[in-house]
Amino acid sequence: KQEVTQIPAALSVPxxxxxxxxxxxxxxxxxxLQWFRQDPGKGLTSLLLIQSSQRExxxxxxxxxxxKSSGRSTLYIAASQPGDxxxxxxxxxxxxxxxxxxxxxxxxxx
Amino acid sequence: GAVVSQHPSWVICKSGTSVKIECRSLDFQATTMFWYxxxxxxxLMLMATSNEGSKAxxxxxxxxDKFLINHASLTLSTLTVTSAHPEDSSFYxxxxxxxxxxxxxxxxxxxxxxxxx
Numbered sequence: 001k002q003e004v005t006q007i008p009a010a011l012s013v014p015x016x017x018x019x020x021x022x023x024x025x026x027x028x029x030x031x032x033l034q035w036f037r038q039d040p041g042k043g044l045t046s047l048l049l050i051q052s053s054q055r056e057x058x059x060x061x062x063x064x065x066x067x068k069s070s071g072r073s074t075l076y077i078a079a080s081q082p083g084d085x086x087x088x089x090x091x092x093x094x095x096x097x098x099x100x101x102x103x104x105x106x107x108x109x110x
Numbered sequence: 111g112a113v114v115s116q117h118p119s120w121v122i123c124k125s126g127t128s129v130k131i132e133c134r135s136l137d138f139q140a141t142t143m144f145w146y147x148x149x150x151x152x153x154l155m156l157m158a159t160s161n162e163g164s165k166a167x168x169x170x171x172x173x174x175d176k177f178l179i180n181h182a183s184l185t186l187s188t189l190t191v192t193s194a195h196p197e198d199s200s201f202y203x204x205x206x207x208x209x210x211x212x213x214x215x216x217x218x219x220x221x222x223x224x225x226x227x
Contacts, residue, residue: 089153
């Protein structure tokens, strides 16, 4: 059974710092991996999608990498801003449904 | 990207009543939609897979008679929480992928906060 973990569970950084969020999954037979952002009490916003054949994806200040063989993905956020404060979830899919990690709660302090 | 709309965004109901939550794909057709539940400070857990024109597939431990799913059209799936109890209070989110894109990028509804009193 696929299990997804995320480290750290919570992170607090001053504005402007670069940071890395980690995601690990136990079964490397994934179709793709997706990073989401969730604001308190809100739904999910898709940030980046990495197909299983890809190594990384970039969008603005965000860069996500995928090492399928080792079961790891990282989300790199450059020049963090207070507006980046949210919970970040990674999820893997076998092509149908998703298995989510527990999330990393990020606080960016002004 | 594709848009998935969920309604209502929040609902408060009395214990013992039923609540219906709608999930619509606004600009694409979705043969499959997924329903997730999220308890406070926990991650999302898949409840069931909703299949257009056929019965939903429920995850282990999810009561299919309590959480009724209907996927009557290619753009609408509904989740009905029957005889709701306070322990059903949770955040419910649906998702769907646009098959025309050729990938499985998931798009999520805004979520529904259910409070049973």
